[in-house]
Amino acid sequence: MKKMLIQVFGFLISTFGWFFVSCTVGMDYWRISYIGGQGGSWIIKAAWYWTTLWRDCYVDTSDVANCRDYDIMWVVRPGSRSEQGSIQAVRALLIVGMFLGLFAAMFCFVGMDCTYIGGGKKTKCKILLIGTVLHFAGGVTCLAAFCLFTSRLGTAIFTRMNNSRLLRYYIGPPVFFGLIGSGCIILGSVLYAVTLYSVLTANR
Numbered sequence: 001m002k003k004m005l006i007q008v009f010g011f012l013i014s015t016f017g018w019f020f021v022s023c024t025v026g027m028d029y030w031r032i033s034y035i036g037g038q039g040g041s042w043i044i045k046a047a048w049y050w051t052t053l054w055r056d057c058y059v060d061t062s063d064v065a066n067c068r069d070y071d072i073m074w075v076v077r078p079g080s081r082s083e084q085g086s087i088q089a090v091r092a093l094l095i096v097g098m099f100l101g102l103f104a105a106m107f108c109f110v111g112m113d114c115t116y117i118g119g120g121k122k123t124k125c126k127i128l129l130i131g132t133v134l135h136f137a138g139g140v141t142c143l144a145a146f147c148l149f150t151s152r153l154g155t156a157i158f159t160r161m162n163n164s165r166l167l168r169y170y171i172g173p174p175v176f177f178g179l180i181g182s183g184c185i186i187l188g189s190v191l192y193a194v195t196l197y198s199v200l201t202a203n204r
Contacts, residue, residue: 003195004113007128010195011108014135014188018101020181021142025094028052029172031153050172053091086152093145100138101185107131108192125196132192139185146178 033049048059057067110118111128118124153171 006191006195007108007112008114010188010191011105011112012188013184013191014101014108014139015105017139017181017184017186017188018098018105020177020184021094021101022098024174024178024181025053025098027174027177028057030149030174031169032172033169049169051169052174053087053094086148090145090149093141093148097138097141097145100134100141104131104134104138104189107134128192129196132189132196135185135189135192139182139189142178142185143182146175146182150175150179 029050030052031050035047035049047061050057050059055067055069057065059065107127108131109115111124111126111131113124118127150171153169
């Protein structure tokens with residue numbers, strides 16, 4: 001009963017983490033830049049520039065958003081080669097991670113003790129082991145994607161810019177949600193591994 005409960009918690013936590021990570025792919029405000037707010041008029045003029053993995057947007061005080069979608073999947077806005085490479089790497093890591101997570105969820109669902117599919121006990125343990133490894137690999141892949149994005153953005157923030165016309169972006173909420181989701185995925189895989197370890201030690 002205890003083993004089954006741990007597996008259910010692992011499934012719920014990992015599913016919650018994958019939900020967070022999947023939502024961040026389509027969320028706005030991955031990075032934000034704010035300019036304005038100063039002037040001699042009583043009307044405060046300001047503008048917000050924000051980007052996602054797929055488009056650039058501009059919003060002013062009139063609350064009108066102007067966005068430019070990237071033409072194809074692997075196109076990013078003009079910039080340095082390192083910036084373009086990092087954005088493309090983040091996209092690739094997230095897609096690979098979610099692909100692994102899809103199969104991991106199916107394997108773990110079949111291998112859990114509370115389900116009546118998957119064959120005998122030994123077969124279900126093997127299936128659950130495959131799902132655990134895929135969950136851990138997918139969680140680490142997504143965590144690497146968000147850490148890479150944060151690292152590149154942090155380098156741009158703390159590096160002194162010689163050109164004052166360049167925008168200085170800051171980290172947006174989707175990155176934090178993604179880090180939390182990746183941690184939940186890894187935690188779920190650890191809970192699965194705990195139940196597998198107890199089975200192996202019991203057999204010995």
